[in-house]
Amino acid sequence: xxxxxxxxxxxxxxxxxxxxxxxxxxxxxxxxxxxxxxxxxxxxxxxxxxxxxxxxxxxxxxxxxxxxxxxxxxxxxxxxxxxxxxxxxxxxxxxxxxxxxxxxxxxxxxxxxxxxxxxxxxxxxxxxxxxxxxxxxxxxxxxxxxxxxxxxxxxxxxxxxxxxxxxxxxxxxxxxxxxxxxxxxxxxxxxxxxxxxxxxxxxxxxxxxxxxxxxxxxxxxxxxxxxxxxxxxxxxxxxxxxxxxxxxxxxxxxxxxxxxxxxxxxxxxxxxxxxxxxxxxxxxxxxxxxxxxxxxxxxxxxxxxxxxxxxxxxxxxxxxxxxxxxxxxxxxxxxxxxxxxxxxxxxxxxxxxx
Numbered sequence: 001x002x003x004x005x006x007x008x009x010x011x012x013x014x015x016x017x018x019x020x021x022x023x024x025x026x027x028x029x030x031x032x033x034x035x036x037x038x039x040x041x042x043x044x045x046x047x048x049x050x051x052x053x054x055x056x057x058x059x060x061x062x063x064x065x066x067x068x069x070x071x072x073x074x075x076x077x078x079x080x081x082x083x084x085x086x087x088x089x090x091x092x093x094x095x096x097x098x099x100x101x102x103x104x105x106x107x108x109x110x111x112x113x114x115x116x117x118x119x120x121x122x123x124x125x126x127x128x129x130x131x132x133x134x135x136x137x138x139x140x141x142x143x144x145x146x147x148x149x150x151x152x153x154x155x156x157x158x159x160x161x162x163x164x165x166x167x168x169x170x171x172x173x174x175x176x177x178x179x180x181x182x183x184x185x186x187x188x189x190x191x192x193x194x195x196x197x198x199x200x201x202x203x204x205x206x207x208x209x210x211x212x213x214x215x216x217x218x219x220x221x222x223x224x225x226x227x228x229x230x231x232x233x234x235x236x237x238x239x240x241x242x243x244x245x246x247x248x249x250x251x252x253x254x255x256x257x258x259x260x261x262x263x264x265x266x267x268x269x270x271x272x273x274x275x276x277x278x279x280x281x282x283x284x285x286x287x288x289x290x291x292x293x294x295x296x297x298x299x300x301x302x303x304x305x306x307x308x309x310x311x312x313x314x315x316x317x318x319x320x321x322x323x324x325x326x327x328x329x330x331x332x333x334x335x336x337x338x339x340x341x342x343x344x345x346x347x348x349x350x351x352x353x354x
Contacts, residue, residue, distance in 0.1 A: 008047035053116040056090040059140040061122030064195035065158040072198035118151035123160040127175030153187040162190035169303040194297035231268035234276040265309040266293030
């Protein structure tokens, strides 16, 4: 449970040096896109911070979000649990089971009333009174409402918790929905993705711990620092897009040269996420870098939009205005530029022959 020791005290007990602590603060500032001048402020805030109690509820999900969390490297899962937060309830990561696990949840709720963070992954089934997913005989709906009542704020981790995700997809047999469709009187931040990026999950927790509040959010309650730009905006393949150089198949010359995957269905132009910059596996790579187009998994209803290997179209992914100039006009400009370049090359060749 939450104790009275500050983070600075706990770090000293674990032998963490001041130098190591400041390096962590610098990494945290960089991760949250804050200027270097904020590093001392982060350090001061963290030194006085006390570990908040965190209750993590897993509902209709595949455990992918927890798997993602365990691969976080800034901070690591060990550092997050033992130094920064008190993870008092989590099916997969806690040692307790059965009645002991539920007693731990109830105790955390009572001892930290109005102060604990609630993290949810997985959608919540509403059909037939929510009988399709239960924990200890309690429906997900009942448990969510009970735990949310005493929470200071809620973090919906993964597209299932944020928007309903794959369980919500047509025909949605369980009546699955996201957290915000049920809880409307609490601050909620959505961290979508299937699964979400590890450092985005821990980054939101680090922001809350540092500043005592949730980060700035977009219209879908996603943190702007991570979801403020499209993947297309920050993709290293963007120059090929601008030049009209697209791979037509996954094994053609364009694919081998790393050309843009727009024609192969990449949804990067309409998907807001930090994949192109934060990346995965300790920032080693992300799907587009591995040769597969973005499927738009951090957007609402991405599964029903489907057509993962077809180019973006206004009919399926929104209006031309919503797709933006980068998709509607940019593709035409890129293709036109490529055609003009070929024409000039041909003219130059003819002049040379003359």
